[in-house]
Amino acid sequence: xxxxxxxxxxxxxxxxxxxxxxxxxxxxxxxxxxxxxxxxxxxxxxxxxxxxxxxxxxxxxxxxxxxxxxxxxxxxxxxxxxxxxxxxxxxxxxxxxxxxxxxxxxxxxxxxxxxxxxxxxxxxxxxxxxxxxxxxxxxxxxxx
Amino acid sequence: xxxxxxxxxxxxxxxxxxxxxxxxxxxxxxxxxxxxxxxxxxxxxxxxxxxxxxxxxxxxxxxxxxxxxxxxxxxxxxxxxxxxxxxxxxxxxxxxxxxxxxxxxxxxxxxxxxxxxxxxxxxxxxxxxxxxxxxxxxxxxxxxxxxxxxxxxxxxxxxxxxxxxxxxxxxxxxxxxxxxxxxxxxxxxxxxxxxxxxxxxxxxxxxxxxxxxxxxxxxxxxxxxxxxxxxxxxxxxxxxxxxxxxxxxxxxxxxxxxxxxxxxxxxxxxxxxxxxxxxxxxxxxxxxxxxxxxxxxxxxxxxxxxxxxxxxxxxxxxxxxxxxxxxxxxxxxxxxxxxxxxxxxxxxxxxxxxxxxxxxxxxxxxxxxxxxxxxxxxxxxx
Numbered sequence: 001x002x003x004x005x006x007x008x009x010x011x012x013x014x015x016x017x018x019x020x021x022x023x024x025x026x027x028x029x030x031x032x033x034x035x036x037x038x039x040x041x042x043x044x045x046x047x048x049x050x051x052x053x054x055x056x057x058x059x060x061x062x063x064x065x066x067x068x069x070x071x072x073x074x075x076x077x078x079x080x081x082x083x084x085x086x087x088x089x090x091x092x093x094x095x096x097x098x099x100x101x102x103x104x105x106x107x108x109x110x111x112x113x114x115x116x117x118x119x120x121x122x123x124x125x126x127x128x129x130x131x132x133x134x135x136x137x138x139x140x141x142x143x144x
Numbered sequence: 145x146x147x148x149x150x151x152x153x154x155x156x157x158x159x160x161x162x163x164x165x166x167x168x169x170x171x172x173x174x175x176x177x178x179x180x181x182x183x184x185x186x187x188x189x190x191x192x193x194x195x196x197x198x199x200x201x202x203x204x205x206x207x208x209x210x211x212x213x214x215x216x217x218x219x220x221x222x223x224x225x226x227x228x229x230x231x232x233x234x235x236x237x238x239x240x241x242x243x244x245x246x247x248x249x250x251x252x253x254x255x256x257x258x259x260x261x262x263x264x265x266x267x268x269x270x271x272x273x274x275x276x277x278x279x280x281x282x283x284x285x286x287x288x289x290x291x292x293x294x295x296x297x298x299x300x301x302x303x304x305x306x307x308x309x310x311x312x313x314x315x316x317x318x319x320x321x322x323x324x325x326x327x328x329x330x331x332x333x334x335x336x337x338x339x340x341x342x343x344x345x346x347x348x349x350x351x352x353x354x355x356x357x358x359x360x361x362x363x364x365x366x367x368x369x370x371x372x373x374x375x376x377x378x379x380x381x382x383x384x385x386x387x388x389x390x391x392x393x394x395x396x397x398x399x400x401x402x403x404x405x406x407x408x409x410x411x412x413x414x415x416x417x418x419x420x421x422x423x424x425x426x427x428x429x430x431x432x433x434x435x436x437x438x439x440x441x442x443x444x445x446x447x448x449x450x451x452x453x454x455x456x457x458x459x460x461x462x463x464x465x466x467x468x469x470x471x472x473x474x475x476x477x478x479x480x481x482x483x484x485x486x487x488x489x490x491x492x493x494x495x496x497x498x499x500x501x502x503x504x505x506x507x508x509x510x511x512x513x514x515x516x517x518x519x520x521x522x523x524x525x526x
Binding site: 006022030033034060062065066074086088090094097098133 | 269
């Protein structure tokens with residue numbers, strides 16, 4: 001099965017060591033995700049692409065126990081829907097990114113815990129491709 | 145701020161589910177009731193603002209009220225739509241342009257969580273495709289973090305929801321009029337941890353209207369004017385923890401409710417200690433808990449003890465959501481904030497019946513909050 005990213009420009013692809021693609025303001029230094037053309041802090045328009053750190057700490061989380069309204073939700077529905085955890089991970093002092101949380105049940109989620117970027121299967125599209133998206137799961141070892 | 149604008153009439157179409165009745169028809173009913181309450185004829189109304197999410201042109205209500213040719217402006221500002229309609233109506237009077245006008249809110253939503261195209265909120269499509277473009281998830285995340293940071297228990301969330309259902313049972317205009325126990329609330333399905341189904345409000349249908357006039361004219365119409373001391377609307381600043389945010393900066397800032405509240409207190413020359421009754425945005429029970437602190441009614445974390453002590457019950461130190469709030473009334477977006485004003489006006493006049501706050505309240509307060517990070521506050525007094 002061919003694997004395809006949920007959208008171009010969200011994370012480096014293909015990659016053995018994927019990173020989220022954000023942007024940094026040349027004027028004030030703020031980091032955004034995804035990348036955008038102008039700065040939400042100082043309104044400058046000189047933004048450059050910036051690959052985000054792969055690790056960070058869990059800042060806030062909840063669970064999604066019911067299928068979100070569709071559209072826009074395009075994932076598994078009905079009996080195929082599997083509840084998931086979602087939260088913000090603060091990436092090494094640069095930016096907080098909202099993502100699915102994988103690799104643990106909600107009881108294992110503790111604010112401040114070390115998390116690491118992974119790519120996870122999301123759905124099978126109309127052409128039979130496996131669509132992958134990004135998520136964070138607990139780090140396999142302590143942060144460097 | 146001097147009291148230069150008065151509310152002389154309020155009207156409500158009940159909130160709930162009303163079959164084939166259209167939002168426009170509900171808006172006309174609420175407006176007629178507000179006009180009757182004020183003793184004013186529609187033909188005397190000099191201007192109007194109306195808010196709705198579902199109705200493109202709520203000013204079409206003139207087809208049912210009378211085509212008098214007045215300036216009539218439609219506003220939409222998310223969950224703060226009604227606050228915006230009220231603010232603009234008050235400012236029109238303050239500007240000296242007109243002396244008597246109405247603010248109207250109306251809506252009729254299908255059941256279920258609100259949905260939209262994420263791109264319309266400056267969010268990428270993939271954010272919605274993977275199921276993150278959802279308000280309930282944000283509210284679950286915000287209260288989950290708040291509970292962890294400030295020591296709030298799930299029992300407190302259940303107590304807040306139970307209070308609002310109990311207050312709703314005393315309100316003939318409410319959508320949900322059946323009291324629910326804390327146990328039933330906690331046992332209902334979890335939608336977004338830690339929030340259960342019965343801790344959330346539902347989109348529904350309804351309308352509300354307010355008649356405003358120049359303060360010095362108020363006693364021509366009523367012996368019980370309620371003065372609009374402040375109305376403010378604010379949007380999120382960078383660093384606020386807001387709905388529909390694929391990312392947040394590391395820096396943190398207070399939410400727009402904090403900014404709207406501060407501005408309103410300053411405008412009114414009134415502080416949170418002076419408020420006798422408040423209607424706060426309880427999209428879910430956790431939102432009410434957070435908004436108690438964001439509006440200055442307690443410090444972060446004090447809600448745990450104050451809720452247990454009954455401080456926010458009718459008869460408590462600061463009754464909150466005396467008409468059942470959004471949890472018991474549901475949320476027809478365009479009307480929700482004017483429903484809050486309707487309740488405050490009844491409370492300040494002593495006309496709130498079985499849910500009347502004792503002790504002749506002098507000062508009332510309303511707050512709205514919603515996507516994509518917009519808040520509205522008003523302060524009213526006798």
